[in-house]
Amino acid sequence: MHLALTLNPFEDSDLLYAQQLGVDWIVGDVPAWDYDTLAAARNRVEKSGLVLSALDCLPTSFVVDALLGRVECEEAIDRVCRVVTDVGQLGIPSLGYRWPPVEADSVVATTAGRGGALSAVYRIRDKEHTSQGPAREELWQALAHFLQRVVPVAEAAGVRLAYRTDISLVSLPEERRILDSVSELDRLFQVAGSPYHGLDLDHGFVTQVLGRRTSLQTGLKVDEVIRHFGRQRRIFAVRMRNLRRTDSGAQEHFLDEDKVAALRGLQAYQETGFEGPLCPVPSPGMTDDTEWRHKGYAFGIGYLRALLQAIG
Amino acid sequence: MKIALSLGRSPREMRFAQQLGLHYVVSALPANPKGYLELDDLRGARERFARYGLSFDVIENLPTPHYNKAMFGLPGRDEQLDQVCTTIRNMGKAGISVLQYQWMLLGGLRTETSPVGRGGARVSRFDWEVARRSPIAALDWRPGPDGLIHTPDRELSAEQVWDNLTYFLERLVPVAEEAGVKLAAHPDDAPIPSFMGVARILTSLEGLQRLIDTVPSPCSGLGFCQGTIASMAGVDMIDAIRHFGRQKKIFFAHFRNPRGQVPVFEEVFPDEGDSDMLAAIRAYREVGFDGVIRVDHAPAVVGDTHSERTFGYQVGYFKGLVDAVEVLDAGGVD
Numbered sequence: 001m002h003l004a005l006t007l008n009p010f011e012d013s014d015l016l017y018a019q020q021l022g023v024d025w026i027v028g029d030v031p032a033w034d035y036d037t038l039a040a041a042r043n044r045v046e047k048s049g050l051v052l053s054a055l056d057c058l059p060t061s062f063v064v065d066a067l068l069g070r071v072e073c074e075e076a077i078d079r080v081c082r083v084v085t086d087v088g089q090l091g092i093p094s095l096g097y098r099w100p101p102v103e104a105d106s107v108v109a110t111t112a113g114r115g116g117a118l119s120a121v122y123r124i125r126d127k128e129h130t131s132q133g134p135a136r137e138e139l140w141q142a143l144a145h146f147l148q149r150v151v152p153v154a155e156a157a158g159v160r161l162a163y164r165t166d167i168s169l170v171s172l173p174e175e176r177r178i179l180d181s182v183s184e185l186d187r188l189f190q191v192a193g194s195p196y197h198g199l200d201l202d203h204g205f206v207t208q209v210l211g212r213r214t215s216l217q218t219g220l221k222v223d224e225v226i227r228h229f230g231r232q233r234r235i236f237a238v239r240m241r242n243l244r245r246t247d248s249g250a251q252e253h254f255l256d257e258d259k260v261a262a263l264r265g266l267q268a269y270q271e272t273g274f275e276g277p278l279c280p281v282p283s284p285g286m287t288d289d290t291e292w293r294h295k296g297y298a299f300g301i302g303y304l305r306a307l308l309q310a311i312g
Numbered sequence: 313m314k315i316a317l318s319l320g321r322s323p324r325e326m327r328f329a330q331q332l333g334l335h336y337v338v339s340a341l342p343a344n345p346k347g348y349l350e351l352d353d354l355r356g357a358r359e360r361f362a363r364y365g366l367s368f369d370v371i372e373n374l375p376t377p378h379y380n381k382a383m384f385g386l387p388g389r390d391e392q393l394d395q396v397c398t399t400i401r402n403m404g405k406a407g408i409s410v411l412q413y414q415w416m417l418l419g420g421l422r423t424e425t426s427p428v429g430r431g432g433a434r435v436s437r438f439d440w441e442v443a444r445r446s447p448i449a450a451l452d453w454r455p456g457p458d459g460l461i462h463t464p465d466r467e468l469s470a471e472q473v474w475d476n477l478t479y480f481l482e483r484l485v486p487v488a489e490e491a492g493v494k495l496a497a498h499p500d501d502a503p504i505p506s507f508m509g510v511a512r513i514l515t516s517l518e519g520l521q522r523l524i525d526t527v528p529s530p531c532s533g534l535g536f537c538q539g540t541i542a543s544m545a546g547v548d549m550i551d552a553i554r555h556f557g558r559q560k561k562i563f564f565a566h567f568r569n570p571r572g573q574v575p576v577f578e579e580v581f582p583d584e585g586d587s588d589m590l591a592a593i594r595a596y597r598e599v600g601f602d603g604v605i606r607v608d609h610a611p612a613v614v615g616d617t618h619s620e621r622t623f624g625y626q627v628g629y630f631k632g633l634v635d636a637v638e639v640l641d642a643g644g645v646d
Binding site: 016017018019020021022113115117254256257259262263264286290294295296299302303304305306307310311 | 324327328329330331332333364365429430431432433581583584590611613614615616618620621622624625626627628629630631632633635636637638639640
């Protein structure tokens with residue numbers, strides 16, 4: 001399994017940082033999405049001796065119109081298709097997208113984690129869906145339309161399109177909440193089942209949303225969730241972080257605060273044949289860290305590298 | 313395993329250690345003009361760390377000016393050793409259980425720091441040939457209150473240096489036993505047998521064993537610096553953990569993994585050195601090592617104004633190895 005860092009390829013010192021810490025796969029967090037910028041990003045990464053293994057999430061603004069079903073919808077989708085084609089032409093193997101592009105009030109508090117580190121608490125609504133509801137169906141129809149247009153373009157371009165799971169969705173009211181369970185994600189692949197369509201998994205989402213929720217529904221545990229999607233070759237990327245339940249939600253902790261869970265999680269990914277990118281998430285936030293969290297990343301890279309070495 | 317960082321006094325450092333989930337710390341105390349470490353200072357340091365949840369159990373190192381005459385066998389050494397006895401007794405009273413010392417008359421040796429590491433990281437290197445050509449440049453020039461630039465006035469043979477060390481141990485070990493303090497000898501880094509005509513005696517496994525056997529005591533043993541031991545010519549560091557660990561002679565250890573051995577070695581990141589650090593963790597567990605082990609120096613990382621990136625990385629890596637071994641060896645692989 002290959003370690004990777006999500007960074008802006010236009011920050012020379014961050015490329016160097018990755019290299020010094022022995023991380024040679026980069027997930028590009030690019031500042032713009034025109035062909036020239038993407039080409040420059042790839043060139044900078046590759047001339048540095050690193051690999052641009054994926055591009056981080058498409059901006060939410062690119063898909064917001066598609067979601068809302070406005071008249072500009074088709075133009076918005078055209079723009080995404082153009083980016084996908086560009087990404088393929090540049091030989092970048094993978095691209096993330098988020099859906100729906102909500103800015104939900106998901107972080108309900110920041111609290112003191114270990115040693116006073118800044119730890120986010122997410123609101124999690126556990127209630128199961130009682131009905132599909134018209135609003136949810138509209139969202140699904142818009143999503144289906146988006147995917148039916150974009151995924152074939154991705155396939156033709158040789159770009160793996162990764163849906164990025166999003167814990168903020170779980171804070172939404174039931175009638176607007178989609179993509180928040182294993183069966184909801186299964187539906188994603190019923191809509192667009194191409195091998196070029198998969199998941200960019202937040203491991204905290206896996207443990208606190210998919211694992212928990214499905215354990216009520218179908219009895220799946222975390223490692224079974226991983227196997228479920230892994231066997232279908234749907235796991236394109238993993239962001240490793242540790243969330244733990246509180247009364248009303250889930251709180252960020254350092255990976256080593258649940259060492260058994262971290263190791264078992266990685267073993268499960270590995271057993272499915274997942275090869276990476278495996279990205280550390282630098283949370284909770286350490287005191288006196290930079291905005292990008294160089295300190296937190298350093299700890300996460302070291303920890304994950306050791307676990308990977310140990311599981312062989 | 314009791315993973316530690318070596319820390320100074322600033323709240324920033326202590327908070328950093330705390331956020332990394334550490335519970336142990338090692339620290340130096342500045343040389344005291346009185347020639348010994350005072351009880352109040354020792355207690356104060358322990359309390360200061362305790363406020364951040366950090367247990368301060370290891371002094372690293374005994375300040376050189378407190379025993380430099382003893383190392384060289386010079387007049388005045390008896391008075392110095394009396395003062396060191398006071399330090400040891402005070403440590404016992406303060407509850408600090410390990411005193412690391414070193415027996416490098418000329419100090420540590422390195423020849424360069426070069427941007428030849430991974431990603432151009434600056435690595436500290438030793439090349440014996442370069443050191444022979446420019447010996448003064450290879451000496452440890454860190455400023456110290458001792459005013460000693462270690463350029464030697466005389467030659468000392470290995471047996472002379474052994475005599476001095478034996479004299480030191482015979483005087484201190486009974487006091488250490490009484491005070492419940494363990495004396496931990498750090499090997500000579502770089503581990504070459506002699507430099508500028510002055511012998512370096514703790515530079516081989518035989519030398520370390522001889523130290524242990526010179527004044528046998530549960531209070532006389534090693535500060536097991538993995539890096540120094542791994543850079544001894546022909547030595548397998550992991551075998552050495554087993555060898556000394558079985559004798560319960562590892563009182564304290566340093567987590568470091570260099571590349572190369574005498575005559576040329578360099579300090580790379582711990583995941584890219586010559587030794588298998590996972591096997592090292594397993595060896596410590598196998599011999600029941602229960603002392604403090606601290607993260608050692610590694611190359612600097614770009615933009616790292618407080619060395620927190622390099623130490624954060626190393627603590628993450630070290631913790632990950634320890635955690636993985638605990639989980640895998642306790643429960644087996646699924």
